[in-house]
Amino acid sequence: MNRFSRRRHQLKGRVAAIASDRLNAEDLMSATRPLERAGFGVAVVSGGDTMLTAKSDRSDDVQLLAASTIGDMDFDRYCALILPGGVDVISESARLVADRFLEAGKPIIAMSDGVKLLAAAANSPDAADAPAAISMRGQLFAARGETAVEDASELFAEGLAA
Numbered sequence: 001m002n003r004f005s006r007r008r009h010q011l012k013g014r015v016a017a018i019a020s021d022r023l024n025a026e027d028l029m030s031a032t033r034p035l036e037r038a039g040f041g042v043a044v045v046s047g048g049d050t051m052l053t054a055k056s057d058r059s060d061d062v063q064l065l066a067a068s069t070i071g072d073m074d075f076d077r078y079c080a081l082i083l084p085g086g087v088d089v090i091s092e093s094a095r096l097v098a099d100r101f102l103e104a105g106k107p108i109i110a111m112s113d114g115v116k117l118l119a120a121a122a123n124s125p126d127a128a129d130a131p132a133a134i135s136m137r138g139q140l141f142a143a144r145g146e147t148a149v150e151d152a153s154e155l156f157a158e159g160l161a162a
Contacts, residue, residue: 012039012161013079018070018094018114019044024085025054025062027111030149031082034157042082043067045097047090054086075100080160085112095121101135108135109156111149115142134159 015035017028032042046052046066054062068074070093081101087094094114098121101108110118111132119128122140127133130142132152136159143152 010039011041014041014043014077015080015082015160016045016073016078016097017042017082017084018047018087018090018097019052019054019064019066019084020047020086020089021049021052021054022086022089023052023054023064024112025056025060027084027086027114027149028054028082031084031109031111031153031156034154035160038157038161040080040157040160043078045070045073047093070094070097073097075104078106080107080109080156083108083110083114083118085114087117088113091117105138107137107156107160109133109152110135111152 035042044064044066046069050066052064054064056062095117098118102121108118115130115133116128118133119125122135124140127140127142130144131148132143134141134152134156
């Protein structure tokens with residue numbers, strides 16, 4: 001092997017991130033970074049369009065290309081799900097995806113309005129007002145506090161890698 005070639009690392013799994021044009025880019029990045037460090041790939045799955053414009057906290061637009069739409073999504077390909085802020089625009093189709101992941105016992109992390117959607121799907125209304133929540137091993141855990149999203153994202157990645 002020459003010294004400039006890279007070794008490809010085997011992915012531990014693929015995680016789907018449901019997205020719409022109102023996607024909160026900060027939520028997505030908070031969830032994605034620890035997952036990628038832990039060896040997981042993240043694919044954006046959209047409610048319809050394959051080219052999306054996400055919003056950042058700095059009001060910058062971020063262009064994203066979706067790997068597939070929800071209608072074309074291969075559920076068996078993904079080991080976990082991310083519901084970032086902005087899924088309220090596509091709440092019906094995002095709810096169907098969340099229901100399917102919950103039924104299969106696959107982990108889900110939700111932030112912002114994605115938490116309301118996950119809490120409703122998991123029948124846990126007490127978690128709906130949390131900034132972040134994780135569904136893992138049949139239980140829903142709400143994360144609260146100033147660093148809730150970052151803390152939940154790190155724990156989610158650690159739990160998935162375990």
